[in-house]
Amino acid sequence: MEKRFREMKLQSERKLDQSKKGSVDEDITQLVSLLNSCEQYFTTSSCSGRTVLIDGASDSSDIHKQNCVWLFVSHHKVKSDDLVDAVGHSSGDAVMKFEPFVLHVQCRRLEDAQLLHSVAINSGFRNSGLTVSKTGKIITAVRSTHGLEVPLSLEGKLLVPHDYIHFLCQTANQKMEENLRRIHRFQQNLLSALPTEKLNKLQIPAPPLPQGSPETEEEKTSVYKGRRKRERHHQTDCFHGDESEPELDDCLDLFT
């Protein structure tokens, strides 16, 4: 199993980036490099976060993605004039979305995946989870729900005032700032969590701080948290996204 993992990691390192973009997003190049320099991990997909405007065919349902046209995409903060301009090109049902950081990492063993998963959860990516395939392939998916999804036009007709689009862009930009803070936190927490003897072998520069985000003690999320004991019982309070998931408490034990 470990031999197979090493082969797959090597194969992954040799392949060219097959994405349309052709390169790792700027805000996560260090994080991706860090993970790929660890013998127990390699990344399989990533996105630093993005604001998009997608024009769907008016008669298509959500699931028929092939009918969509991408009017706008940015992995950085957006200028509202650009979005107003893009939505002017809509001929269908345009939807603006903010989608946060996503990362998929193949892991050598279950404990490696558990460590990464705990780091992700503690860094605010509360929709993260593992996949263990029948063939033993283990993937950690780092995800959150910290997004926006706002329909803007119907059959090409704009439904909201331009002022609202300006406001949405401000909101998306605030979410991008929070997203970058979480990525930064994730990278720091990962560095704290990786076994020291492995870390010393790597040349790790300090992760860059997001612009305008002083690193206070409050903002740092320590991976060393006390265990929270909670009764386990069926909850019909809806646990969605960023709400705490009591089932994950024990993951924190990895660091106690």
Add this chain to the structure above:
Amino acid sequence: MEKRFREMKLQSERKLDQSKKGSVDEDITQLVSLLNSCEQYFTTSSCSGRTVLIDGASDSSDIHKQNCVWLFVSHHKVKSDDLVDAVGHSSGDAVMKFEPFVLHVQCRRLEDAQLLHSVAINSGFRNSGLTVSKTGKIITAVRSTHGLEVPLSLEGKLLVPHDYIHFLCQTANQKMEENLRRIHRFQQNLLSALPTEKLNKLQIPAPPLPQGSPETEEEKTSVYKGRRKRERHHQTDCFHGDESEPELDDCLDLFT
């Protein structure tokens, strides 16, 4: 480990529902019962899906949920007049959200979790994942991103016309319909996937069809899919939510 699981399952069955609502959501009572009647599973939290209007304090960030007031919540289709009325009570920054089905299930063994995870993915809940804690507790989280998140007011001032709120309600209701179809598909796929000898012991009524959703062959998602071989390499195309996640292909092997 299995003895500990049985104890926890028994403990879970004895506890009263601790949620504010006090009962399992109507549209998933059968599904929850089905899972809890299986010796290898018990549910720990669930929500059939909901449309909510949340009023946040204008100076609070996303993460400070304790500053939020719930102006509206419905686990069924919504009437736009109700939402217009609710947003009229906003004194802060109101956000309307559609949040789809969420389910957390504790599983006896990893293969039980893998089966449930595959069923979830094949039913359209593509953000599903596993958690394996240090103590060996295994949770399958069933999730998707099929949502809405739309800011509607700023410091109590409505930002959009009432017609737009009516349109949002229609959109949320369409998402609720798709959500119910996926829940139905999940229940059917689960019935197909559970080992026959265990299933015969259970008294399982046929899952109810969502209103207005004829069950065509196209809509049914078979759990018996051919294995898709894809090259494994780093993707910087962003895999978000419902986009296919090539790392999960091997999960389909469970049923081949």
